[in-house]
Amino acid sequence: MSLRTILGKELRWSRHRVVALLFVLVLLPAAFAGASVFFQHVLPKDAPVAVVAGEDVSEEEYDVVAASFRLFSKPVEYESEAAAMRDLERESVYAVVSVPPDLDDPDVERVNMTVTIDGDVTPYREPSGALVSIVARTMNRQLDTRVVVQREVRGDERKLSSYLLPTFLMIIVLTFAFAYLPYNLAREEAVLDRLRVETSLDTVIAGKLAFFTGLLAVPLLVFHGVGVALGYDVNLLAPGAVLGYGLTFLACGAIATAVTFASGFGTTGRLFNVLVLFAFLGFSGLVYPVGFFSPLRRDIIRRVPTHYAMLTVRGSTLRDIPAAEFATWLGGVALFALAMLVPLKLSMLAYERGT
């Protein structure tokens, strides 16, 4: 068989797989190329920063401090330092700035301003140093009063390797949901029809999702063991983390299963699941603070439920914050998982009618 014949055969066969090829060669590249618009900066230019204005701080004092930060951050006004610190722990803000009340006092020649960051948010630590330096220089050049800007790190300065451990596990969970689960479903397509004789498809899928969620205990234990062995101060078995990972898998597993049924267990469905996986990986804010790359990406991340699952996991594993503190976010992720059961059910109904 000549090379020309083989090439001709490939071309003819490609016609039968035109949908999958269009997906791989057109949709996927277009999605990746389009996603590039969400990455505009290499520094956290748009990360939210809490600016605490106490009762004795004037509006102009607040404005001038907020303006100094607005050039490279997104200042958010807080009235109490306690609320700001709580949001710092929850990564709703990445620094807390207290406006000095005597900034516009002509009799005061020097004021101190403190910028507090969380030592556990490793990717923000170095950029925050540059931020503080720029703010100090800007304020001292513009104001008569000498402003000493001090950076205070709350807690220990965590190493990047330790910081990334919960993140890597979240990546495993998402990959498990969007890659392995659809693969497993596709392999068992024929078996599903036989099982439907004895029980409902709902029960079969519910059982599969429950089983795979339980299987997550294995990588969880592996990660935890490795973390302990390497001396990382990370508690991956914290209830908040377990709930965060579990609910994330249920929600994403429901989406992946829905796509699998909707595509008739086809290759297109699996490829689409890969695309969704990339979307969740890119827009859950798994590693970098929101606002690190662009305000557009920040606004999208803040609307993705798995982002809050990641924050819950980090808060529970790195800072030992009780799960109850994240009840609202966990509830939101649970609601998201429940909502994803609707398209799953619809796709299963469509599949049942078609077979």
Added chain:
Amino acid sequence: MSPDRQALAVAGTVALLLGALGGGALYLIDESEPDPLPPYEPTANVPSDVDYVGTLNATEYRSDPAVANGTRASLGFQSRVEFYSGPPFLRSLVLSPPANANLDPTNASHVTYFGRSDSPYGARLVAANWTAEAAVDALQERRDTTFTRDDRDGYTVYRSESGPAVAVLDDGTRGGPVPRPGPHLLAIGNASAVADAVTVAADRRDPEAEADTLDGELRRRYSDTDEGYVRFAYRFRPETVPDYAFVGSAVRTVEWVGSSYTRNRTGAAGTPGGTVPTAAATTPTDDGAPDAAESPDIRVRIRITVEDADSADDVRNVLEAGRSFYLFQSSNARLKAELRETSFDVMGRTVVADYESSPGGLRVLVRGLFQNQPEAESLAPPGREEVKRRGHGGPGAGGPVTASGSAVRDPV
């Protein structure tokens, strides 16, 4: 007479009456109003391929000395920003003729500026009751040079050995670019720019030719500015922006800048924010005269077009930071009120900065706004004495304003 005939008679009478009234009105209109003159189009004779264009309605500018002084000072600060590349307003024959010039600047009604950045290419189109000879004499006084008369495309052109030229685009007879008998339209400036203006004027007069007049993005940016007595737009040159920490890259995304000055009579009655006028309101103007109490406010609108909406946000933040610092430092109640009214809005990829002030306060407002910007890395911080000297109710810090200024590029 039957009812039908009665109705017919009444309708006929009414129709006759209406016809007579209409005919009379047409006759009267035809007798009393000649053909309406097309308005003077200041940019019609501007050649294409220029980097800036600006127009000055000199009549409106001069109508109130306080407005003229405030505008001049404000334009001065605006044009001294290091990366300003717009028209060099401040030293034209209309605004500052030589002391011994034999021409009356008050006879000029419109001036149009055009040219290229960082190049001697540039000229002004002056609509004025001036003769070309008077303008040439004034230039000879200023430049110590001699002019020779020439002809180009049917237009009289005066050329000098040292560069400047004067062309008569309209000799004051109706039918030229200026649609009224009397005013001349003179092109004064760099010989090459004047020659281009003559070519455009000649092509506009020739029905067979297509004039290569101002077009494209610059014309659109100029048209986007408000109708004002000062309007200008220019192509921004990012390479002139100094190295600002963090914000330099945002400022370098600026592509076009447009600006307009309008008089707002409604703003003259009270101060923005309802505050009581204080020292700034009675600050002597450049010529030492206090502001006229009835002078209208001046509204300055600057339109800054950048690469994208995200950069527009950054540029707005830079401007807002300047305002916050100025507001914080100032102790002048009226100025503070005006600063609070200042707005910086983002519309797509354009930042629209709006400020309004009394003529006397405008220079203080604009100077502070332009000075209180983030410091360029390349500029040394101002010394304490310099800071105090700048005083504007409260001292400001250094900003992207050079000491020398860049407004004076071509003293023609």
